Amino acid sequence: MLNLEGAVPTDSSQHVMVHLTEASKRIQRLVFAFLLVAIIWAFVIDDMFAWWLARIPLAEGAGSLTIYSPYAWLDTKWTAVGLLAIWTTLPWAALELWKFAEPGLLQREKTWLSTMVSTGILGGSILVIWGWAWGFPRLVEMANNAGMIDGVGAHYDVVSLFAMALALTWFVLLLFLQSLGLTVGKGLDLIGDDPLDSLRLRLHFVAVTILYIVTPAAFQGLFLAAALTLIFGSEFIANLSPLSSHTRGRSAQTILDSEGGERRVLMVDCTCVDVCPRLNQGHLGTNIGVMLADAICLNPDEVGTLCERVSREQITDVVISGCDGSPTPGNMKRSLESMNCSISGLNRLSTTIHGEMATSEYVDLANLIDLARASRPWSESAQSRAQLKAIKEQDLPVHLISSSATIQPWGLRLQANEIWVHNGIQLSEYIDVQMID
Numbered sequence: 499m500l501n502l503e504g505a506v507p508t509d510s511s512q513h514v515m516v517h518l519t520e521a522s523k524r525i526q527r528l529v530f531a532f533l534l535v536a537i538i539w540a541f542v543i544d545d546m547f548a549w550w551l552a553r554i555p556l557a558e559g560a561g562s563l564t565i566y567s568p569y570a571w572l573d574t575k576w577t578a579v580g581l582l583a584i585w586t587t588l589p590w591a592a593l594e595l596w597k598f599a600e601p602g603l604l605q606r607e608k609t610w611l612s613t614m615v616s617t618g619i620l621g622g623s624i625l626v627i628w629g630w631a632w633g634f635p636r637l638v639e640m641a642n643n644a645g646m647i648d649g650v651g652a653h654y655d656v657v658s659l660f661a662m663a664l665a666l667t668w669f670v671l672l673l674f675l676q677s678l679g680l681t682v683g684k685g686l687d688l689i690g691d692d693p694l695d696s697l698r699l700r701l702h703f704v705a706v707t708i709l710y711i712v713t714p715a716a717f718q719g720l721f722l723a724a725a726l727t728l729i730f731g732s733e734f735i736a737n738l739s740p741l742s743s744h745t746r747g748r749s750a751q752t753i754l755d756s757e758g759g760e761r762r763v764l765m766v767d768c769t770c771v772d773v774c775p776r777l778n779q780g781h782l783g784t785n786i787g788v789m790l791a792d793a794i795c796l797n798p799d800e801v802g803t804l805c806e807r808v809s810r811e812q813i814t815d816v817v818i819s820g821c822d823g824s825p826t827p828g829n830m831k832r833s834l835e836s837m838n839c840s841i842s843g844l845n846r847l848s849t850t851i852h853g854e855m856a857t858s859e860y861v862d863l864a865n866l867i868d869l870a871r872a873s874r875p876w877s878e879s880a881q882s883r884a885q886l887k888a889i890k891e892q893d894l895p896v897h898l899i900s901s902s903a904t905i906q907p908w909g910l911r912l913q914a915n916e917i918w919v920h921n922g923i924q925l926s927e928y929i930d931v932q933m934i935d
Contacts, residue, residue, distance in 0.1 A: 524594040531590060536583035543579050550630060551656065555639040563656050570657045578660070585626070588619055604806040605799075606686045613682045618675050625674055626667060634663045661714045668712040673728055673735075676705045680736035688810075690749065702729050748779065750787030750811055755876055763787065764813045765872050766804060768794045770820040774847045777819055781865045783873035783884075787811065794818060795825045805833050817872045818843040842875050844868065848905070851919075853912035863892050864917045871920060882924035889929065898922070898931045907934055 539546075551563060565571045584591075592615040600608060638659070679701050683689035689698050706725045713721050750762040767777045768791040779788055789807060791800045807813065816834060818826070822843035834841055852864035870888040874880035889898075897915050900922020901907055912918060922931045 521598060524598055528587060528591055528594060531587050532583050535586045536579055539579045539582045539586070543575055543582075546578070546582075547575070547656075553631065553635045554659070555635065555642060563654055563659075565657065566655050567657065574657050574660050577664075581664075585623070592616075592619055604809070605802055606688055606806060610679075610682050610686055610688055614675070614679055617678060621678070622671050622674060625670060629667055629670060630663065634666065637666075658716070661716065665712065665714055665717055668709065669724055669728070672705050672709055673731055676701060676728060676732035677735040680732055681739040684736060685739070687749075702732075705729075705732075748786070748788040750813060751785040753785045755874075755880065761815060761876060762811060762813050763815045763817060763873065763875060764789060764804075764807060764811070766791050766794055766816060766818045768792070768818055768820040770847050771796070774820040777869065778862075778865060781862070781869045783870070786817075786873055787813070794830075795821070795827060801827060801830045805830065805837075808834060808837055808839050813837075813839055815839065815875045816841045817875050820847045821845055840876065844872060845905070849918065850906065850910065850912060851917060853914045853916055855914040856912075857914065859894055860896070860915065860917065863888075863894055863896065866892075867917060867919055878921050878924060882921045885919060885921065886925060886928055889925075898925070898929065899934060900925070900931050901934045910934070 554563075596611065596615060599611065603611060680689060680698065683697055683701075689695050692698075705728055709725055709728060710721060713724070750764050752760050752762055755761050763783075763785060764787040765777070765782060766789050767779075768774065769776060771793045776790075777788075782788065787807075789804060791797070791804075794800050794804065804816070808816065816823075816839055818841070820843070822845040823841045824843075826841065831841060846868070851868045852861050856864070866888045867885050870884040871881040874884045889896075895915065896917055897913070898919050899910075899912065899916055900919045902923060906918060910918070919925060919931065922933055925931050926933065
C-alpha cells in the first residue's frame with residue numbers, strides 16, 4: 499500500500515514482521531552457504547597454512563617456526579576456516595544486504611551503500627591478498643634482519659605470527675573502509691563539516707568497536723594508539739580526496755523566527771524547463787540552502803532529492819523560484835506536509851520585477867528585494883521586514899510599485915527606475931509604495 503506520509507513519495511508501509519521474516523529468510527540462506535563453504539575450506543586449510551608459512555623468511559631456517567600449544571593451533575586453524583568462509587560468501591552477503599536495505603534508503607544513501615559494498619569488497623580483497631602473500635612476509639623479514647643478535651637462535655610461534663598478521667589485516671582493512679566511507683559520504687553531502695556529524699560519529703564508533711573486538715589480547719596495549727590512528731588517519735585521507743570539496747548544493751542554516759522557533763529554509767532554483775533563468779545566489783541570504791532543479795513539477799528524481807534533503811537537513815520551509823508552489827505534485831506536497839515543511843514560491847516565471855531598460859544596479863536591487871522574501875517565507879510580515887532592510891541598505895532613487903492582489907497585473911510594463919515588490923501593503927506603512935488595483 500502506498501504511504502504518502504513517508505520521507506519521500508515512493509515510501510511504502512509494511513508491518514515490522516514482514517521485515518523480520520524477510521531478514522530471517524536471507525540469513526538462513528547465508529548461514530547454509532557459510533557452512534557449506536567452511537566445510538570445503540576445512541579440507542584445504544593445512545595446505546593454505548603451508549603455502550603461507552613457506553613465504554615467511556623464518557621458515558627457511560629449520561626449526562625456527564614452532565607450535566607451542568596444540569589447542570591454540572586448532573583454534574587458529576578453525577578461525578582461519580571461518581574467516582575464509584566469510585570472505586568467500588561476502589559477495590552473496592552483500593547482495594542480500596543490498597536487496598534487504600535498498601527499499602528503505604534515500605537516494606544518496608543507496609549510492610553510498612552501493613559504493614561501499616562494491617568498492618569495499620573489491621579493494622578490501624586486493625589488500626588482504628596482497629598483505630598476506632607479500633606484505634606480512636616482507637615485514638617479518640625486515641623485523642628479523644633488524645632485531646637478530648649474532649650467536650643467538652630464535653624460535654617463533656606460528657599461532658602468534660597468525661594473530662599478528664590477522665590484527666594488522668583488520669587494522670588496514672578498517673582504515674581503508676573507514677576512509678572510503680568518509681570520502682564517499684562527503685562527496686554525497688551525507689557528511690558535513692561538523693565534527694559531531696551523526697554519520698561521521700557512527701562510522702568512527704563502528705570502526706573502533708570492531709577494532710576492539712578483533713584486537714588480540716597480546717596487543718591490547720596498542721588499542722588506544724591504533725584507535726586514534728584509525729580515526730585521524732581516515733579523516734586525513736578523506737580530506738585529501740577531491741570529493742571532500744564537492745557539494746550538491748548550499749546547505750541551510752538555522753535561524754529563529756519572531757516567536758523563537760527554529761527555521762531552516764531551502765530555495766529550489768528551478769528553471770521550469772529552461773524558461774526561468776537561474777538565480778544569482780549572491781543575492782540570497784546566507785541562511786538559505788539552495789537546490790538546483792530543471793523542472794521540479796515534472797521530474798520524479800528531483801522530487802525525491804528534494805524530499806531527501808528536507809528529511810536529512812530538517813528543512814522547515816521550501817521556496818520555489820519559478821512558480822508559487824501550486825503546480826508541484828500532490829504526493830510531494832503531502833510528503834513535505836508529513837515532515838512539517840511548508841512550501842511556497844516566488845512566482846518569478848509570471849512576474850516582472852524590473853523594467854526592460856533598467857541598469858545593472860536596478861536589476862541587482864530588484865533581485866535583492868525580491869529574493870529577500872525567500873529568507874523569511876513563513877509570514878508576510880517577516881517577508882516585509884526582510885524586504886525593507888534590503889531597500890534601506892541601498893541609496894538608489896527607486897520607485898516601488900505593488901498591488902493589493904497576490905499576483906502582478908497582466909500587461910504591466912515597468913520603467914527603468916521602477917521595481918515591483920510583493921507585500922506592498924505592509925511595506926507602504928514604512929516607505930512610499932505606489933499601489934495598483
